[in-house]
């Protein structure tokens with residue numbers, strides 16, 4: 119296997135696993151406590167716990183307390199889709215002094231409890247696997263640094279109907295330059311063709 | 324409109340099209356073609372002398388062809404910019420010998436037939452897509468005799484007819500005899516809520532638009548008879564129910580049922596046959612004029628722009644937002660936002676609300692003046708690189724340079740690398756590490772999944788933007804499927820290295836799925852072409868080894884195709900059940916032998 123040298127862990131990883139009930143969303147189908155218990159026995163896991171709502175303020179505080187108490191260096195969250203809350207939990211890692219790329223999520227809601235609602239047993243088995251996979255991946259994660267890039271403070275607006283015009287005006291009034299591209303010889307779009315408009319029944323232009 | 328035209332910080336480019344967009348959030352390079360107007364925009368005072376002498380008469384598209392205009396024309400009186408424009412395809416005079424009458428009369432000499440299309444380059448940090456709607460065209464299916472009966476109009480044509488600035492000065496007259504219609508009907512849901520015609524969604528505005536039109540008609544002529552044929556009236560917004568009640572109070576008849584047929588009488592009236600679903604009776608209504616409440620479709624250029632910007636569409640053809648509830652104006656591509664009907668049919672108020680939201684999201688992104696890049700980029704291990712050039716060939720972003728002849732190892736430009744991981748999957752020498760999605764990390768997921776009861780599991784690789792999102796969408800929609808599948812997320816299906824697939828089979832996986840965005844929808848331009856090729860290659864090798872190729876599946880699933888995802892999962896589970904214990908043992912055995 120060829121991995122960069124920095125990838126190779128010097129010390130054994132210290133992973134914390136937090137399995138979220140998401141109220142009843144996950145908890146009603148998946149045996150969350152059993153998943154957390156199984157996670158506790160996985161290699162590299164120092165602490166595992168179940169949490170009511172991991173994304174909530176108190177939920178995050180609880181996790182942060184675990185991170186501090188157990189000197190964790192990586193975090194696995196079993197909860198909703200990373201497409202929803204990965205940014206939330208990365209932020210949480212940053213505020214705990216960890217690199218945000220040392221987080222791994224197991225999707226126990228969108229891809230487990232919500233799609234196997236009539237199969238608690240199967241869903242719980244799957245949740246354990248997903249957490250096991252996440253733990254295993256987490257132990258191989260390494261810190262990454264974001265690069266700071268310059269940014270052009272201008273916006274391209276494509277389409278000069280009422281939506282494009284409003285967006286352009288809001289941006290311009292906020293001090294940003296706008297390039298408004300319209301295919302037709304005039305801006306205005308569909309609304310320019312309307313007479314009175316609901317709900318106010320006044321003139322459109 | 325005029326505010327936008329005058330604003331010192333807004334550059335309005337009309338008759339213009341975006342041809343190409345490259346770069347990334349914070350730093351997009353945009354190539355725009357501004358088509359020649361043949362009239363100097365800044366000098367023209369819109370006096371209109373030119374149009375008076377122009378001999379070419381054409382239907383006026385702004386008035387939906389209900390009036391005419393010349394080949395040199397102003398789109399409409401309040402146009403921004405107000406300058407006239409020449410439609411060269413219609414003009415006789417661009418070959419100066421032929422006409423050029425307008426050139427002669429223009430005192431300011433702003434007409435110039437030598438003007439050519441201009442290529443404009445702009446650098447921007449963010450993009451708002453507000454390409455709007457296109458009304459359903461009832462000619463396609465000759466809806467309710469629209470192409471045959473002149474007194475059948477679309478709602479947009481009707482808008483022009485009642486408009487004080489329109490072709491009749493706001494006088495409602497019917498096209499055949501220019502008489503005031505006394506009996507007017509409206510048919511709802513034309514091109515909406517139908518699997519066959521237009522879209523199968525509700526177009527959102529047509530009910531209220533019709534109600535509005537009935538009020539306008541009753542205001543013009545309280546005695547006229549107005550009938551609305553509908554499936555159900557959707558007056559869901561603030562103040563909408565009031566307008567609906569007012570319309571009923573004024574005597575507008577609402578008849579539940581869509582007409583089965585429309586025919587024309589000798590005096591060009593329309594005879595409408597409808598089954599009234601309230602009374603259950605077949606009714607015939609004779610009307611002087613019929614208005615079709617046409618639905619809203621996306622702009623026809625949507626797909627082109629979608630491909631150019633690497634965006635996603637819903638099955639209806641509108642742009643797909645990053646999250647339907649929590650990120651309603653963000654595209655999945657960082658730095659791109661949606662506003663108005665481009666995202667879905669909606670009214671003006673919603674369009675404006677969304678536009679302000681999109682502007683706020685863009686400001687939020689830009690106000691810091693700098694942006695942090697995702698560090699999920701590739702990394703070349705120079706000592707392993709043989710400078711073969713494969714990675715540079717497959718990179719959709721041209722982010723890698725290799726000098727094959729001088730054998731200078733590959734170099735990644737991290738600012739251009741979008742992180743698809745295709746190069747890492749394709750490098751024959753394992754010389755590329757994909758940060759955050761390393762071989763080791765992904766293989767460890769495969770191993771962990773298959774450590775116990777491998778036989779019961781469906782291994783599925785899913786790309787972040789489409790198939791993984793499609794899986795999430797199946798969840799949000801509570802679509803149920805067998806619990807045997809476990810997903811491994813990669814950013815792009817292009818990242819799925821052959822060795823991940825072999826590892827899965829070697830560890831006893833009965834079946835493996837590789838899934839990504841549809842061809843043409845890849846979030847990384849066209850990286851999934853390589854996925855397709857690679858899977859074909861693995862299929863061939865499997866056959867050679869005597870492993871049933873069917874056990875490796877490739878599926879394209881978009882972010883909006885939750886139902887398709889669930890169906891693919893059911894199919895995979897069926898496939899899994901067909902794989903025998905002996906087959907798995909044989910596969911493990913064969914793959915455990917060291918390769919020659």
Ligand SMILES: Cc1cc2nc3c(=O)[nH]c(=O)nc-3n(C[C@H](O)[C@H](O)[C@H](O)COP(=O)(O)OP(=O)(O)OC[C@H]3O[C@@H](n4cnc5c(N)ncnc54)[C@H](O)[C@@H]3O)c2cc1C
Pocket residue numbers: 276277278279280281282299300301302305306307308309312314315316317339340341453454455456457458478479482528532535622624628662663664665669670671672674
């Ligand atoms: C008959 C009818 C009646 C209506 N009545 C009402 C009403 O009474 N009240 C109400 O609230 N709403 C009404 N609506 C809805 C209203 O028109 C829309 O909500 C509104 O116009 C949407 O604005 P938009 O900017 O998103 O799109 P549009 O107005 O369609 O503007 C889009 C603009 O983008 C341009 N464009 C498209 N693609 C490109 C491209 N690739 N490059 C450059 N330019 C491009 C187009 O030329 C157009 O100018 C009505 C709609 C119809 C059809």
Ligand code: SF4
Pocket residue numbers: 362366367368369370371372373374407428429430431432433434
């Ligand atoms: S005559 Fe010249 S100034 Fe007047 S409208 Fe025509 S082009 Fe414009």
Ligand code: SF4
Pocket residue numbers: 703707708709710711712713714715725732733749750751752753754755
């Ligand atoms: S594919 Fe691999 S070996 Fe070939 S040039 Fe790229 S990094 Fe080097």
Ligand code: SF4
Pocket residue numbers: 700701717718719720721722723735739740741742743744745746747
């Ligand atoms: S990860 Fe993708 S975008 Fe980045 S260098 Fe490799 S092929 Fe190009």
